[in-house]
Amino acid sequence: MLHSSSRPGVVGLALGFLAGLGACAPGGAPIGAAGDAAARVYVAPGQHDEIYAFLSGGYSGNVVVYGLPSGRLLQQIAVFSQYPEKGYGYSEQTKGMLATSYGFVPWDDVHHPQLSMTDGMADGRWLFVNGNNTPRIARIDLTRFETEEIIEVPNTAGGHGSPYITENSEYVVSATRFAIPTPQADVSIREGVFGGMISFIKVDPANGHMQLAFQLHVPGYNYDLSRAGRGVSHGWSFFSTYNTEQARTLLEANASQRDKDYIAAVNWRRAEQCVAEGKAEEWKTPYAHNLVGEDDVARTEMIRTQKVLNAKSCPEVMFYLPTPKSPHGADLDPTGEFIVGGGKLATVIPVHSFSKMLKAIEAKDFDGDVDGFPVIKYEATIAGEVENPGLGPLHTEFDGNGFAYTSVFISSEIVKWSLETFKVVDRIPTYYSIGHLLIPGGDTKKPYGKYMVAMNKITKDRYLPTGPELTQSAQLYDISGNKMKLLLDFPTTGEPHYAQALPASVIKDKQLKAYALAENRDPYVTRTEQDVKVTRQGGKVHVNMTAIRSHFLPDNIEGLQVGDSVFFHVTNLEQDWDVPHGFAMLGAQNAELLIMPGQTRTLVWVPQRAGIFPFYCTDFCSALHQEMQGYVRVSPKGSGVPLAWNGGSGTIK
Amino acid sequence: MRRSSRVAVALAALALALVYVAPLWRIDLKAPQYPEGLGLYIWVNRITGREPNDLRNINGLNHYIGMKPIDPESIPELRLMPVAVAILIGTGLAAALAGRRAGVIGWIGLFGAGALAGLADFWRWGYRYGHELDPHAAIRIPGMSYQPPLVGAKQLLNFQATSWPGLGGWIAFAALAMVLAVVVREWRKPRAVAG
Numbered sequence: 001m002l003h004s005s006s007r008p009g010v011v012g013l014a015l016g017f018l019a020g021l022g023a024c025a026p027g028g029a030p031i032g033a034a035g036d037a038a039a040r041v042y043v044a045p046g047q048h049d050e051i052y053a054f055l056s057g058g059y060s061g062n063v064v065v066y067g068l069p070s071g072r073l074l075q076q077i078a079v080f081s082q083y084p085e086k087g088y089g090y091s092e093q094t095k096g097m098l099a100t101s102y103g104f105v106p107w108d109d110v111h112h113p114q115l116s117m118t119d120g121m122a123d124g125r126w127l128f129v130n131g132n133n134t135p136r137i138a139r140i141d142l143t144r145f146e147t148e149e150i151i152e153v154p155n156t157a158g159g160h161g162s163p164y165i166t167e168n169s170e171y172v173v174s175a176t177r178f179a180i181p182t183p184q185a186d187v188s189i190r191e192g193v194f195g196g197m198i199s200f201i202k203v204d205p206a207n208g209h210m211q212l213a214f215q216l217h218v219p220g221y222n223y224d225l226s227r228a229g230r231g232v233s234h235g236w237s238f239f240s241t242y243n244t245e246q247a248r249t250l251l252e253a254n255a256s257q258r259d260k261d262y263i264a265a266v267n268w269r270r271a272e273q274c275v276a277e278g279k280a281e282e283w284k285t286p287y288a289h290n291l292v293g294e295d296d297v298a299r300t301e302m303i304r305t306q307k308v309l310n311a312k313s314c315p316e317v318m319f320y321l322p323t324p325k326s327p328h329g330a331d332l333d334p335t336g337e338f339i340v341g342g343g344k345l346a347t348v349i350p351v352h353s354f355s356k357m358l359k360a361i362e363a364k365d366f367d368g369d370v371d372g373f374p375v376i377k378y379e380a381t382i383a384g385e386v387e388n389p390g391l392g393p394l395h396t397e398f399d400g401n402g403f404a405y406t407s408v409f410i411s412s413e414i415v416k417w418s419l420e421t422f423k424v425v426d427r428i429p430t431y432y433s434i435g436h437l438l439i440p441g442g443d444t445k446k447p448y449g450k451y452m453v454a455m456n457k458i459t460k461d462r463y464l465p466t467g468p469e470l471t472q473s474a475q476l477y478d479i480s481g482n483k484m485k486l487l488l489d490f491p492t493t494g495e496p497h498y499a500q501a502l503p504a505s506v507i508k509d510k511q512l513k514a515y516a517l518a519e520n521r522d523p524y525v526t527r528t529e530q531d532v533k534v535t536r537q538g539g540k541v542h543v544n545m546t547a548i549r550s551h552f553l554p555d556n557i558e559g560l561q562v563g564d565s566v567f568f569h570v571t572n573l574e575q576d577w578d579v580p581h582g583f584a585m586l587g588a589q590n591a592e593l594l595i596m597p598g599q600t601r602t603l604v605w606v607p608q609r610a611g612i613f614p615f616y617c618t619d620f621c622s623a624l625h626q627e628m629q630g631y632v633r634v635s636p637k638g639s640g641v642p643l644a645w646n647g648g649s650g651t652i653k
Numbered sequence: 654m655r656r657s658s659r660v661a662v663a664l665a666a667l668a669l670a671l672v673y674v675a676p677l678w679r680i681d682l683k684a685p686q687y688p689e690g691l692g693l694y695i696w697v698n699r700i701t702g703r704e705p706n707d708l709r710n711i712n713g714l715n716h717y718i719g720m721k722p723i724d725p726e727s728i729p730e731l732r733l734m735p736v737a738v739a740i741l742i743g744t745g746l747a748a749a750l751a752g753r754r755a756g757v758i759g760w761i762g763l764f765g766a767g768a769l770a771g772l773a774d775f776w777r778w779g780y781r782y783g784h785e786l787d788p789h790a791a792i793r794i795p796g797m798s799y800q801p802p803l804v805g806a807k808q809l810l811n812f813q814a815t816s817w818p819g820l821g822g823w824i825a826f827a828a829l830a831m832v833l834a835v836v837v838r839e840w841r842k843p844r845a846v847a848g
Contacts, residue, residue, distance in 0.1 A: 514706070549713060550791075575706035576713070577689070624717070624791055 034485035040478060041488045043070040051440050053453065053501040054127055056110045060494030063113055063129055063140065068451055068501065069476055071490030079138045079147050080108030080131040084591035091593055092602035096298035100134055100152050101286045109133045111160060111497040120167040120230045120445035124506035126208045128163045128172050135159025137172055137201060139208050144512045151210045154287040154306055155182050155197045161239055166228040171213065171268065173228055174199040175239050179220030179246065183283060189248050194220030198239065200268060209291065214275045214307040216266065218318065219371040220246055225329050230445060231336035233354040235269040238339050240330040255326065256345060262320035263330050263341055265357060274314035280307040295521035296599065312372045319361060320375045321352050329395040333404065333419055334445050338383060340396040340404060349393050349406055351422060353383035384422030389415050394435060397442030399449040399479055407437040407454065414454060416484060428484040430475055432458040439479065440501035448503055452477040455496040462489055472496060513577040515598030522600035524569035529553050532648040541566045547581040547595065548573040549622040555630030556652050559643035562607055562636055571600040582618025592618045607634040654752045658835045662757055665828035666745025669738055672697045676819030678775065680801050682711065684811040694819055697734045700725040718799055719790025720782055730774055737767055754839050757832060764829055776803050
């Protein structure tokens with residue numbers, strides 16, 4: 001008390017000094033936005049944003065949807081994690097989505113969203129996204145912003161170089177980040193032979209359904225990031241690798257010994273040929289395929305076999321492009337000609353030329369081979385090296401006007417450079433330690449451009465502090481002029497990795513407003529209030545219930561017993577826009593249900609005690625929402641209280 | 654009557670056939686939480702929502718004030734009106750064929766009487782829906798009734814209800830106006846010239 005009150009002047013001075021420091025970046029340039037930034041990002045009340053941006057929610061397991069340029073959060077799409085707000089992974093209809101060969105895995109680490117493509121342009125049909133930890137790929141439908149399908153990727157650990165999509169959505173492609181024995185085996189960590197796997201997952205153009213077409217068995221490096229070729233390089237995929245040293249311990253130093261690692265260029269058309277020629281073997285690693293059926297219920301199929309093509313048995317399927325040093329990004333310019341390596345520890349940004357690569361392959365301009373695969377001479381493929389890119393270049397996006405933008409982690413900046421001169425033309429700080437960056441359409445044939453988003457790993461002082469864990473930090477930049485301009489900071493969730501964005505007009509008018517009740521094929525749908533019923537099958541009780549403003553039917557149920565499994569199948573009878581109903585049951589070891597109009601969702605409740613238990617609507621649906629509740633009577637096991645309810649053929653009147 | 658007048662009467666009668674494919678009347682509803690609005694179309698033989706689920710949603714909302722659900726099946730006029738319009742078309746064509754001024758005037762009388770009866774009936778249904786409310790309803794406001802206006806706009810709790818002819822209604826009024834114009838025109842000419 002004495003201390004703080006006796007020296008206010010000193011404290012004030014110190015704060016003033018710190019504030020003064022905070023106003024200047026180390027280089028002396030003022031921190032903050034361009035003069036007209038507020039007007040550039042202001043979207044007036046009731047107006048819509050220009051762009052949908054889909055940011056990975058990182059370790060939240062979700063995809064997070066923002067409007068740009070406002071940076072307003074629009075929606076969280078539950079993908080790999082249970083999400084109680086929507087009952088995702090809790091309701092009987094959605095539990096199946098989180099099944100894996102390891103059983104129910106209710107969490108994952110989302111990294112890289114990829115929009116479905118037609119002729120190298122985002123077509124707005126689906127968003128694919130990978131789970132890194134227990135390798136999986138999900139497909140999100142963009143008319144309802146819900147996860148419709150998840151396929152597990154077998155023989156893989158760390159599904160990081162994933163799910164990089166080809167220009168007509170022929171495949172989503174996934175590569176292993178952590179080398180492991182392939183197939184899995186109980187071997188010595190230091191001495192065992194490890195392998196890698198690049199998986200080609202076919203996408204059905206009619207409905208987006210995924211199917212593991214084949215896997216390419218490759219040496220046990222860490223395959224980090226990838227891009228599928230486009231335009232001139234369509235038919236190839238490119239993978240950055242690190243730890244070609246194949247270290248098994250203390251990778252931070254042991255995987256950083258070589259001057260160059262590789263970008264692996266994989267000719268997947270060639271791989272398709274070899275598979276067609278019968279060169280693939282059948283392996284038997286089980287993996288789960290979870291799909292929402294026409295009845296809107298996620299069901300799991302456990303698949304027992306897969307085709308694995310040993311890359312060595314398929315000549316000319318893979319070539320190595322030496323790339324300095326421990327490269328992270330392997331990004332393609334809009335034409336597909338330039339392959340940009342983001343060497344985390346490199347002093348330049350190497351830019352390979354696809355056409356030079358093809359010539360070098362033809363001329364066999366190789367530096368020998370490694371693990372049986374030709375290593376093309378560095379000088380033979382390199383189109384240019386961008387000097388002075390900053391420290392730790394990672395990822396590159398493109399504006400479609402001849403410029404590339406590379407995120408630079410250690411020096412915490414974005415450098416803009418020319419694809420003609422390979423010279424840096426502009427640089428701008430990020431706050432702080434940027435990972436991925438996003439330009440809307442920046443990985444397509446014709447980038448939309450205009451804006452750029454930095455997704456950072458460190459937040460520090462950018463927002464009001466909230467204890468040790470801070471919100472995640474993103475910045476929006478204007479890239480319409482010669483100089484990049486900072487427009488906006490906006491917080492994000494769960495550490496975003498990569499992101500995708502498209503003009504709102506591509507999907508805005510395709511949004512579903514309500515599920516058609518007449519087309520609801522849930523096995524326990526209740527289409528009218530006359531059809532409500534409660535049926536007992538041994539210890540299972542099925543409640544076919546309806547919800548409509550502002551009541552449930554039945555809302556009185558008697559004859560349930562302690563230890564029963566009570567299935568509340570709640571159908572939302574609404575056919576109106578923005579009228580979900582919720583359903584919550586006292587004591588349920590579960591989450592709420594959030595039921596969209598016309599949809600059926602099921603919550604299982606095992607009553608533990610005799611008594612009267614209320615349930616209620618959790619989504620403020622109407623003026624009489626507070627009245628939207630009901631009671632369930634639970635009797636002791638073996639009680640003679642008969643099953644009774646109100647509504648339909650029920651006996652409670 | 655002149656040939657052109659007879660053609661005009663025939664066209665007016667035939668134009669009435671369009672009410673089978675265009676709504677006679679529409680009621681539009683707007684509220685703070687319905688910026689997109691809800692709408693009812695009254696056709697010669699049915700009542701529909703402006704959007705596929707509008708009728709269902711209007712009935713859903715009306716249950717709070719105890720209004721009976723609007724059930725087109727329970728409105729016998731929707732079965733009578735198509736016949737009445739068919740008779741009107743038939744008699745109109747007959748009047749055109751006969752070419753007698755008295756016949757056309759008679760037809761105008763029939764048409765006008767039908768239109769008035771229709772409007773009166775519409776008002777009566779509106780009155781019944783608006784006044785015959787379930788006493789057990791959640792929202793009961795003493796003295797408040799919910800009859801939509803015959804024509805024009807009215808605030809009913811949070812909803813602004815606007816009632817107005819639909820395309821079919823406008824066509825019917827235009828047909829009536831055209832035939833009235835024919836009669837006025839024929840009135841000014843000596844009978845002998847007609848034919």
